[in-house]
Amino acid sequence: SAALADARGQGGETTIVFDGSGNTYVVGNASGAYTTSQDVAVYKFNSAHAFVSSATFNSPDYNLSDHATGADTDTVGNIWISGAVQIGVGVGDENPLAFGLFKYNIASGLLSRTTIYFGPAAGDIGFDVGLDASNNIWVIGLSSDPVNTGRNKQDLALWKYDSAGT
Numbered sequence: 022s023a024a025l026a027d028a029r030g031q032g033g034e035t036t037i038v039f040d041g042s043g044n045t046y047v048v049g050n051a052s053g054a055y056t057t058s059q060d061v062a063v064y065k066f067n068s069a070h071a072f073v074s075s076a077t078f079n080s081p082d083y084n085l086s087d088h089a090t091g092a093d094t095d096t097v098g099n100i101w102i103s104g105a106v107q108i109g110v111g112v113g114d115e116n117p118l119a120f121g122l123f124k125y126n127i128a129s130g131l132l133s134r135t136t137i138y139f140g141p142a143a144g145d146i147g148f149d150v151g152l153d154a155s156n157n158i159w160v161i162g163l164s165s166d167p168v169n170t171g172r173n174k175q176d177l178a179l180w181k182y183d184s185a186g187t
Contacts, residue, residue, distance in 0.1 A: 036092045038100055040127055043068030048092040048102055048125075051077050059086040061102060063125045063132055076132040078123060080106045087121060087134075091149035095156045095184065100125040103147030103160045106137055117143035120162060120178075122150075122186050135186030142167040144175055156184035 035049035044067055051062035060077040067073050080087050085107035092102045102123040109117040122136040138145055144165030151159050164178035 034090050038092050038094050046100055048089050050089055061087045061089040061123050074130055076130055078132045083108050093150050093152050095152050098127045101150050101158050103150040105146040118146055120145040120147045124186055140165040158182040
């Protein structure tokens, strides 16, 4: 077992994926001395279960919290991560969110955001991600619905992106 310093796994926001070389990747969130708020994080362990490296991503355009909620690997060496980007400060626990799609390149260790989706009422989040045989990226989540009022103002959403995440 291993303790991951500054790792956060709130609300089921942690998942695990594997590559073809036997490496293990823990995908979740981090907050600590080297993060600005809560950031998307990837922790790599080798086939002997030893910690190898970590990477975090903070959206520089908002500099607020980023959330990882699901992950899957493609056939060309990337981990695709679904989640959300906090795009402002709301009232109480209702911060405005946009859907975020992140990519971790296994060879380089680079973690980046490839896509951000702003729904009509700033309440969008991807919960899980999967890839088909053509490496198309499918994300299931919730998208804001400005017509509905009250607490449950989101619709089930399905997004599809090409193998580049666009």
